[in-house]
Structures are given as C-alpha cells and as structure tokens.
Amino acid sequence: MFHFVRMDKTRSTAIGLERLTGRVKGRGTPRNETGRFEALDRVAFDDGWAEAEDDLPVVRTHVSDERVTKVVTRNTSPDVPFDRSLNPYRGCEHGCTYCFARPSHAFLGLSPGLDFETRLIARPNAAQALERELRRPGYMPDVLAIGTNTDAYQPIEKDRRIMRDVLEVLQRFNHPVAIVTKGSLIERDVDILRDMAALGLATASISITTLDRKLARQMEPRVPPPARRLRTIERLAEAGIPVRVSVAPVIPGLTDHELEAILQAARDAGATAANAIGLRLPREVSELFQDWLARDLPGSADKVMGRVRQMHGGRDYDPSFGHRMRGQGTHADLLRRRFKTACKRFGLAERLPRPRSDLFARPPKAGDQLSLF
Structure with missing residues (x-):
C-alpha cells in the first residue's frame, strides 16, 4: 500500500x-x-x-466548475498572430506528455503532472461572460483564438457543451474565430462553423504530431488516433471550412522524419494550409517529458534530448521570443527549409485567410429599442 x-x-x-x-x-x-x-x-x-x-x-477524471466574469485573455506575444484567446477549460484530459500548457496548473495549486489530466476546471458560464464582453461599448472585434492553451474539444466537452455555447454567441455577433484542436468532436459543430465559414468568419487547425498510431497512443493517450484526425480534416473541408494541419509539436529525433508524410496526408484529406511548431519544454514539462522518454522509449531518449538542446542553445528550452516555437541552429534551419519545400510541393499555404472582422454586429437584446432604418 x-x-x-x-x-x-x-x-x-x-x-x-x-x-x-x-x-x-x-x-x-x-x-x-x-x-x-x-x-x-x-x-x-x-x-x-x-x-x-x-x-x-x-x-478517474474529476471536473470542478469555475464561474467567470471575464473569459477573453489578451496577449502581446510577437510569436502568435492573434491578440486574444478563450479557453473553456483549465487542464486537458487528452494527457499529451509534451503539452506546454501543463505548468499553468501550478497556478491553481495543482500538479502539472497527473492533476493536469485528471483534475479539470470547466467554465460553464463562458458563453455568457463572452457575450457581456462583446457587448461592451468599447469592444473592437478581431480574431478570437480558441484551443491555444488547452483543447476546447477534449472528451468532457461532449457532455459539457461549453464550446458549442461559445460558438453560438460568436455566430450571433458575426465575430471571427480560429480554432486549434486535436479532437474529432469539432465535427459536432460543423453546422455552425460551415455557416460562419461561408461568411469568412471561421477557420480550423487540426494538430497531428505523428502518423504512427502506436506512438500517438503513447504520447497522446486520450487523443483520437492520427487516421481519425485526418478524417476530421476531410469532413471540415467537405463542409467548406478552411482547414490547416498543424504539425505540432515536431519532436526532433522522434517525429521530425514524418514532416513531409504528415503534410501530404493532410493535403490529400483536404487541408489547404500548414504550420509546424517545434517541441517546447517549459518548466515542469521538461522533466515529465524526459521521464516519459526514459520509461517508454529509452533507446531514443539521448538522441531526442540531444537534438532538443541543440535547437535551444544547449538548454532544454529557450523561452525567448522568436526562438521558443522554432528553435535555432542547424537542425532548426533544416526543418524550416524542409517545411517550406514540402508546402510548395504539396500546394499548401503557410497561412489560412484571416477571418474577417467587418461583419461584427451586436444583436438586439430582449427589450432593446429597434432601429427604424
């Protein structure tokens, strides 16, 4: 015991x-x-x-509720193309060993390890808080990124439906949105995303780390397998929703050899754009990831971490803007050249069209005086 x-x-x-x-x-x-x-x-x-x-x-997974008064988070990072994001959940049941968001659980007094996967925080009034923020007189619309920290389509969303409520608010306001997910549950909301995409208001990115089903199960234990995510790309594309494949993270010495194969498979499924982000091991993530390597892939551990350190100036992670998501040095430069060459070969853009913001309008509330014109 x-x-x-x-x-x-x-x-x-x-x-x-x-x-x-x-x-x-x-x-x-x-x-x-x-x-x-x-x-x-x-x-x-x-x-x-x-x-x-x-x-x-x-x-077992334990979910607590958090009532929020504000749900849109602002950022000024030069490494990302958005200045605002929304997260319906804290923690993520997907359990990816490499997840850079794990350290955020420490702010809750919880462990970035197993707690991050099993002690989740849901924000059931996220949609209502979002609507209040969008109705503020000084609010200026721009693309709202969802899924940039923890996945909005993790398994508990099936019953909670918080993301569905958020999308319904965004649709009523004609507010632009860009979603990143590993979850096939996004297909449930194709009806909303299809109509928003028809107006140029929505895009989706599907993350694929590897095409190897066994390796994916080891690294991402509760994420749909790679073939299932490719099918999600196909279904979104068939609905007219612009889809990008996000090869993230690219793990040097473990998955980097699959870069071209992932891009081609995603293109064949209907993706029109792609991006690639290197492995990030901030704070507690480094030890957790190295522990996983030693336990599940001991023969690859030295090679992987040696490559990681080559790309981060001898450290497990370099948090500097401009380097943290791409790395530096010979191996990082080679990966970037391979990515650009493959995108050109497969006809993939490096960016999706930016969702438009000019259609934003606050719908009338019950009791509001309607305009005569």
Whole structure:
C-alpha cells in the first residue's frame, strides 16, 4: 500500500508515483509532484505492501466548475498572430506528455503532472461572460483564438457543451474565430462553423504530431488516433471550412522524419494550409517529458534530448521570443527549409485567410429599442 506524507519542499526529494507503479492506465504521466508555488510537498513511499499493478484502481477524471466574469485573455506575444484567446477549460484530459500548457496548473495549486489530466476546471458560464464582453461599448472585434492553451474539444466537452455555447454567441455577433484542436468532436459543430465559414468568419487547425498510431497512443493517450484526425480534416473541408494541419509539436529525433508524410496526408484529406511548431519544454514539462522518454522509449531518449538542446542553445528550452516555437541552429534551419519545400510541393499555404472582422454586429437584446432604418 502507498502512504503519503507532507514535507517541507526545501528538504524533500519527491519520489514520484511512477517509481512505485510504473504508469497510470490511459494517462500521459503517472507523476504528480506538487506545484511549484506550494510550500509543502506530498511524497509517496512504498511500505512493502503494494498491490499488483493490474489491481491498481483507474484514476478517474474529476471536473470542478469555475464561474467567470471575464473569459477573453489578451496577449502581446510577437510569436502568435492573434491578440486574444478563450479557453473553456483549465487542464486537458487528452494527457499529451509534451503539452506546454501543463505548468499553468501550478497556478491553481495543482500538479502539472497527473492533476493536469485528471483534475479539470470547466467554465460553464463562458458563453455568457463572452457575450457581456462583446457587448461592451468599447469592444473592437478581431480574431478570437480558441484551443491555444488547452483543447476546447477534449472528451468532457461532449457532455459539457461549453464550446458549442461559445460558438453560438460568436455566430450571433458575426465575430471571427480560429480554432486549434486535436479532437474529432469539432465535427459536432460543423453546422455552425460551415455557416460562419461561408461568411469568412471561421477557420480550423487540426494538430497531428505523428502518423504512427502506436506512438500517438503513447504520447497522446486520450487523443483520437492520427487516421481519425485526418478524417476530421476531410469532413471540415467537405463542409467548406478552411482547414490547416498543424504539425505540432515536431519532436526532433522522434517525429521530425514524418514532416513531409504528415503534410501530404493532410493535403490529400483536404487541408489547404500548414504550420509546424517545434517541441517546447517549459518548466515542469521538461522533466515529465524526459521521464516519459526514459520509461517508454529509452533507446531514443539521448538522441531526442540531444537534438532538443541543440535547437535551444544547449538548454532544454529557450523561452525567448522568436526562438521558443522554432528553435535555432542547424537542425532548426533544416526543418524550416524542409517545411517550406514540402508546402510548395504539396500546394499548401503557410497561412489560412484571416477571418474577417467587418461583419461584427451586436444583436438586439430582449427589450432593446429597434432601429427604424
């Protein structure tokens, strides 16, 4: 059996559940060290009475609600082509081992490890908060990015339908939106996205990291398999929605050799544009990702991390603007040249048409005086 003790973080060395159990079924990481802002650490140790791994309970997903007054987040990063975004959820059940958003869970007093995948925060009134913001007299419309931190179409969205409510608000206001997702659940909302796209108001990006089903299952345990995501591209394209494939992240020494194959498969499915973003390992993500490599792909660990450090000036991650999403050095330059050459060969643009903002209009509310003209 496992016991847990609370220890002063300045004196403790976290053992980590992975050293006791090896893995957690259906999850990206078994590690669950306490967040970096907490004064005390929760450390597990084996008292010698551990059960067999097959008898360990499955870690269930727990969802809490957060009532928000403001839901649009602003940014001034020169690395992204948008200045505002929206996230219906905190944490992500997809459980991608490499997810750069994991450190954000520490702000909630939770672990960027297993907590990030299993202790989720939903914002059930996100649509209502969004409508209030869009109705503010000084609000100026521009593209709203969704899915840039955690995935709006992760599994819990099927029942929660928060993203669906958000899209209905955006449609009523003729507000432009750009969605990034790994989830095939976006197909549920094709009716809204099709009508918005017909007015030039919506685009979608589908992330594909690898075409290898087994590797994808290891890295992204609760994400639809690659073939299913290609089918999602096909269905969105058939509905007239501009679709981009996002080869993200490109993992040097592990998935970078698939770059051209992914681009071609996505083009064949109907994608008209593409982008590629290098692996990012900020804060706790580096240790979690390296632990996954050592556990699942030990023969590739040194090669992968050696390439990663070559692309980040000898570090696991360089957060500098201009470098954090692309890397630098010979290998990074080679990947960029390969990407540009492949896009040209397959007829893929490097950007989708920017959704238009000039159709934005605030619909009348109940009781409003209607215009005579």
